[in-house]
Amino acid sequence: MNKVERIIWIVCLLVTLTLLVGIYDSRAEALSSNSDVVTELSCGRIGQELMDREEHELAISNLEACLRVYPKSDWLYSLLGRAYFKSGNLEAAETQFRHALEINKNNPVAKRLVVEMRKTQDLLKDRELSEWVGIAKERAADLATLVIGVWLGMFLSGISSRFYAHFMKTNFRKALAKKDYDYATDILEDLVVERKKAELRKRLRELLEESSLEDAKEMIIEYVDDRDIEAKLVHFLVQIHKKSKTT
Known part of the structure; x- marks a missing residue:
């Protein structure tokens, strides 16, 4: 083998080694990429399975851990938003969906669920408002009933007091006219016991009109x-x- 042949052989060997190294690096990169895809998919599947079992808190913690490894995955963000949505935390769900849309504005799941969530929030607000209106109406009705009850009680009390006073006045005068002094003094005793001084003074004046002081x-x-x-x-x-x- 002469010198030229040796040089050609060495060049061919170097080219062959370079090609082999390139192929090896390419396959290693492909394998690494496939491994990442499988890992991201497995994270999402685990989160979905947890949601299917209604273990929403566990699904949230699992998906949040996955997003620390894959922060650019709009799919994982949309899954996390769904987990928050199913757990009832609408504000956190909307935040995660918006993260997904920031990464991929065409994410269909995030778009659809943001619309549904807004509808749900509007319904909750309307329901809350209607509940407050209902409570206000009940309170107003209770207050009106109380006011009417107090007013009616005072009105009836006033009527009954006047009726009782007129009744006692009539009976007292009849007792004096019939000289039924036992009944007349019973009326006076009741007024003393009940501390009705105004009525007592009226009856005593009527007594003095019918007889002397002695x-x-x-x-x-x-x-x-x-x-x-x-x-x-x-x-x-x-x-x-x-x-x-004196008067």
Whole structure:
């Protein structure tokens, strides 16, 4: 083998080695790429399986861990958004879907679920508003019922008080006219016990219109059994008599 043949042989050998190294690197890169794809797919499948079993919190944590390895995967972001959506966290779901659309604006899952989520949020707002309106109506109705009840109670109380006063006045005068002093003094005793001083003064004035001070005192002393009530009635009677003399 001469010198020229040796040079040619060495050049061929170098070219062959270079080609072999290039082929090896290309295959290694392809294998690495395929490994990444399989790993990303397995992450997504695990997350989907967890969602199918309604283990949403576990799916969220798994997908978040996967996104730390594959931060540019719009598919994993859309899966994470779906997991948040199914768990009821609409705000977090919308954030993840928007991340997916930032990476791939044509991501069909993210687009569709963002629209559905907006509809759901609008429905929830409308439902919440209707609930507040219903509560406000109930409170207003309760307040109106309370006001009407209080007003009606006061109205009926006023009517019953006036009716009772008129009834007692009529009965007291009838008792005096019939000389039924036992019943007349019973009415006076009840007014003392019930502390109805205004009505008591009216009845004592009516008594003084029908009889003298001394006769009225004798009637009270004779027909009233309770000594304390008797003393109070006599005291009031004397005071009213004095005031009537001065006016």
